Amino acid sequence: MELSGGHILVQCLKDEGVEFVFGYPGGSVLHIYDAIFHQDEVKHILVRHEQAAAHAADAYARATGKPGVVLVTSGPGATNAVTGIATAYMDSIPMVIISGQVPSPVIGSDAFQEVDTVGITRPCVKHNFLVKDVNDLAETMKKAFYVATTGRPGPVLVDVPKDMTDPNIKVPYKYPKKISMRSYNPVVTGHKGQIKRAVEMLLTAQRPMIYSGGGVILGEAHKELTELTQLLGYPITNTLMGLGGYPATDKQFVGMLGMHGTYEANMAMHESDVILAVGARFDDRVTGKLAEFCPYAKIIHIDVDPASISKTVKVDVPIVGDVKPVLEQMLELIKDSKIKPSKSALDSWWQLIQSWRDVHCLEYDRNSKVIKPQYVVEQLYQVTHGEAYVTSDVGQHQMYAAQYYHFDKPRRWINSGGLGTMGFGLPAAIGVKLAFPEANVACITGEASIQMCIQELSTALQYHAPVKIINLNNRYMGMVRQWQEFSYESRYSQSYMDTIPDFVKLAEAYGHVGMLIEKPEDVRGALEHAFALKDRTVFLDFITDRTENVYPMIEAGKGHHDMKLRVAPGTPVDRELS
Amino acid sequence: MRHIISILIENESGALSRVAGLFSARGYNIESLTVAPTEDPSLSRMTLVTSGSDEIIEQITKQLNKLIDVVKLIDLAESAHIERELMLVKIKTSHDTREEVKRMVDIFRGKIIDVTANSYVVEMTGQSSKLDAFIHGFEEGSIIEVVRSGPTGISRGEKGLHL
Numbered sequence: 001m002e003l004s005g006g007h008i009l010v011q012c013l014k015d016e017g018v019e020f021v022f023g024y025p026g027g028s029v030l031h032i033y034d035a036i037f038h039q040d041e042v043k044h045i046l047v048r049h050e051q052a053a054a055h056a057a058d059a060y061a062r063a064t065g066k067p068g069v070v071l072v073t074s075g076p077g078a079t080n081a082v083t084g085i086a087t088a089y090m091d092s093i094p095m096v097i098i099s100g101q102v103p104s105p106v107i108g109s110d111a112f113q114e115v116d117t118v119g120i121t122r123p124c125v126k127h128n129f130l131v132k133d134v135n136d137l138a139e140t141m142k143k144a145f146y147v148a149t150t151g152r153p154g155p156v157l158v159d160v161p162k163d164m165t166d167p168n169i170k171v172p173y174k175y176p177k178k179i180s181m182r183s184y185n186p187v188v189t190g191h192k193g194q195i196k197r198a199v200e201m202l203l204t205a206q207r208p209m210i211y212s213g214g215g216v217i218l219g220e221a222h223k224e225l226t227e228l229t230q231l232l233g234y235p236i237t238n239t240l241m242g243l244g245g246y247p248a249t250d251k252q253f254v255g256m257l258g259m260h261g262t263y264e265a266n267m268a269m270h271e272s273d274v275i276l277a278v279g280a281r282f283d284d285r286v287t288g289k290l291a292e293f294c295p296y297a298k299i300i301h302i303d304v305d306p307a308s309i310s311k312t313v314k315v316d317v318p319i320v321g322d323v324k325p326v327l328e329q330m331l332e333l334i335k336d337s338k339i340k341p342s343k344s345a346l347d348s349w350w351q352l353i354q355s356w357r358d359v360h361c362l363e364y365d366r367n368s369k370v371i372k373p374q375y376v377v378e379q380l381y382q383v384t385h386g387e388a389y390v391t392s393d394v395g396q397h398q399m400y401a402a403q404y405y406h407f408d409k410p411r412r413w414i415n416s417g418g419l420g421t422m423g424f425g426l427p428a429a430i431g432v433k434l435a436f437p438e439a440n441v442a443c444i445t446g447e448a449s450i451q452m453c454i455q456e457l458s459t460a461l462q463y464h465a466p467v468k469i470i471n472l473n474n475r476y477m478g479m480v481r482q483w484q485e486f487s488y489e490s491r492y493s494q495s496y497m498d499t500i501p502d503f504v505k506l507a508e509a510y511g512h513v514g515m516l517i518e519k520p521e522d523v524r525g526a527l528e529h530a531f532a533l534k535d536r537t538v539f540l541d542f543i544t545d546r547t548e549n550v551y552p553m554i555e556a557g558k559g560h561h562d563m564k565l566r567v568a569p570g571t572p573v574d575r576e577l578s
Numbered sequence: 579m580r581h582i583i584s585i586l587i588e589n590e591s592g593a594l595s596r597v598a599g600l601f602s603a604r605g606y607n608i609e610s611l612t613v614a615p616t617e618d619p620s621l622s623r624m625t626l627v628t629s630g631s632d633e634i635i636e637q638i639t640k641q642l643n644k645l646i647d648v649v650k651l652i653d654l655a656e657s658a659h660i661e662r663e664l665m666l667v668k669i670k671t672s673h674d675t676r677e678e679v680k681r682m683v684d685i686f687r688g689k690i691i692d693v694t695a696n697s698y699v700v701e702m703t704g705q706s707s708k709l710d711a712f713i714h715g716f717e718e719g720s721i722i723e724v725v726r727s728g729p730t731g732i733s734r735g736e737k738g739l740h741l
């Protein structure tokens with residue numbers, strides 16, 4: 001089969017089983033768009049800004065486990081996509097980005113809409129390619145998908161000069177079935193000896209903790225993790241990226257850890273003597289002050305990326321490998337082992353954890369006359385029976401979502417953790433809804449974040465992706481305001497916006513339903529009404545308490561045991577309404 | 579501690595900038611970097627001199643290995659190895675100093691490869707410390723120009739770094 005470059009690209013996507021391409025056209029990709037026009041197998045989703053194309057593709061990948069695909073033009077198309085590419089990179093999300101480039105003969109001449117896309121994206125992609133010969137196009141695409149989806153996943157960009165897609169130049173097309181690269185061979189199985197050591201250490205622990213992260217979701221190992229945790233009877237905590245890797249409603253789950261983690265999760269980490277870290281990368285939001293991180297613990301770390309191991313925290317038993325097979329290997333050894341976890345040690349450990357749980361660190365004022373953001377998330381959880389896909393933006397609302405929506409399944413919680421990109425939520429919700437048209441998809445956002453990609457309301461209408469936007473409108477960049485309250489004596493420098501649009505009218509202008517909710521007693525009904533409108537995008541503008549803060553909080557430079565709580569431990573909390 | 583890292587990398591256009599970019603993005607120290615083709619035209623050899631604590635060097639080698647274009651690398655500091663650097667130096671001479679300079683060059687086993695009425699160009703290879711010592715042997719002002727290649731190295735013994 002002889003094809004021109006544009007058709008080759010589209011054919012590669014078909015052969016790769018790609019369902020959606022999120023993109024935006026422009027001069028250098030017109031040949032490719034013409035090839036797209038000639039078929040309908042690969043569906044193109046026209047976003048309203050290239051950043052959103054990347055976020056939607058990224059979220060599609062997070063929800064499905066399949067790589068997201070993006071198509072943008074050269075110059076501004078590529079630079080607009082950079083924020084979205086960096087977002088995916090920081091959270092290790094598999095994605096392939098095809099960017100147009102000026103024709104190869106004029107590269108380097110400051111041609112119209114020329115930027116050095118390979119150079120600009122180099123630090124925020126797993127790898128990138130510049131195609132120099134149309135005969136290499138198919139193989140390069142295969143490599144891109146292979147690199148993006150294996151090992152530690154990540155975005156891979158393929159920069160395609162316009163002459164590579166010239167409709168007059170046709171070359172034989174064959175999509176490689178398999179590819180191997182001498183310079184890239186990700187490790188899969190773990191070192192047997194290390195795994196044995198790890199299991200012994202785990203089984204003889206007195207105060208064990210399991211700390212799991214995004215790697216469990218990425219590596220599809222939630223079943224193995226759950227089995228191992230329940231077999232051992234140990235407490236488990238998840239990072240923000242790891243939520244859903246272990247059922248949040250299970251009694252062994254002590255909540256998220258880190259800066260806005262629960263009191264019990266952080267205290268348990270602090271007092272633990274053996275920590276099993278699974279697909280988590282000891283991020284600074286998790287560790288707090290490194291010198292005070294887990295002072296009594298020996299640490300076992302399973303990670304597919306050797307560079308994640310002992311990067312910030314020195315570990316005692318490193319295991320390089322894919323979580324799933326490594327956990328399987330561990331499970332086998334645990335089942336066969338003569339050593340069993342000490343029941344008495346475990347009992348007193350759980351007692352201690354119970355005393356931390358009794359602090360009820362997530363309690364908040366349920367008698368409030370203004371809407372509490374936590375209450376909205378709790379109600380959303382109930383109305384959707386905990387089964388919704390929840391995307392979020394970045395800020396306080398993101399933390400409330402993580403704390404009060406209990407994820408029992410992986411891939412349901414879709415947020416930007418590593419880069420913390422405001423503007424992620426809405427395009428992400430669209431990407432997820434396209435993947436799962438029957439599912440409930442909610443975007444928990446704030447009045448500042450939502451305005452960073454608000455134009456995507458238009459995309460949601462065009463492609464019939466009815467999502468529910470839960471705007472926790474506190475009339476502040478709440479997260480920034482909170483830091484300013486705590487660390488800058490409440491000098492609220494530029495964390496307030498003077499003119500906030502009428503979101504109801506805005507939603508209506510885009511062809512959607514808008515709702516304004518101002519009283520706590522209206523929250524439940526509004527949510528029920530919105531979700532009953534199955535085929536409409538609904539913008540729910542909840543006017544929430546302006547002064548609410550996210551607790552617990554470990555302030556910068558503090559250790560896990562040094563948490564700021566809403567109510568000091570020991571103070572009785574009014575729990576009548578709960 | 580000082581480490582010499584020897585890298586086999588795909589001979590692709592962006593390969594050098596990936597390595598250089600990694601060092602600047604992560605704030606690693608880079609003292610010198612040399613790149614040249616190998617007997618296999620699809621591969622380049624990079625020799626990189628860096629320094630840092632054991633933890634930093636461990637991260638550097640892991641991050642380098644993580645670059646998709648890097649095929650293999652070794653930290654030469656981990657075993658017995660030979661290190662050489664090439665230097666070309668232009669030295670001011672006069673009727674009175676020519677003999678003295680020539681003697682210095684001989685002591686250091688260098689070669690005079692260009693001569694004018696008032697200057698020599700000296701070629702010298704050796705460990706970087708030897709080249710430093712040679713330079714320090716001259717008075718300030720008598721050296722017109724120094725051009726150094728940066729060190730390169732190879733491990734001792736029969737094993738080599740190849741595919």
Ligand SMILES: Cc1cc2nc3c(=O)[nH]c(=O)nc-3n(C[C@H](O)[C@H](O)[C@H](O)COP(=O)(O)OP(=O)(O)OC[C@H]3O[C@@H](n4cnc5c(N)ncnc54)[C@H](O)[C@@H]3O)c2cc1C
Pocket residue numbers: 090091092151152153212213214215216218219220238239240241242256257258259260261278279280281282283285286302303304305308321322323324394395398416417418419420421479
């Ligand atoms: C406002 C804000 C507040 C935040 N507060 C918190 C907080 O309180 N608590 C918190 O936890 N986070 C918080 N974060 C998120 C934080 O910044 C990090 O993104 C997050 O902690 C990283 O999660 P992780 O360690 O699970 O790593 P991820 O970024 O999910 O990385 C996954 C790790 O698993 C490895 N891996 C991937 N695939 C596999 C596989 N198949 N097998 C084995 N290993 C694999 C990777 O190499 C990597 O090391 C916050 C973010 C924001 C924006």
Ligand SMILES: Cc1ncc(C[n+]2csc(CCOP(=O)(O)OP(=O)(O)O)c2C)c(N)n1
Pocket residue numbers: 393394395396397398420421422423445446447448449450472474476477478479480
């Ligand atoms: C693109 C981008 N710019 C700036 C920030 C810094 N930042 C983090 S949270 C936040 C405020 C978010 O406000 P809002 O969306 O209203 O959420 P809230 O905290 O009020 O819930 C800002 C500005 C960011 N994370 N992303």
Ligand SMILES: [Mg+2]
Pocket residue numbers: 395446447448472473474475476477478
């Ligand atoms: Mg806000």
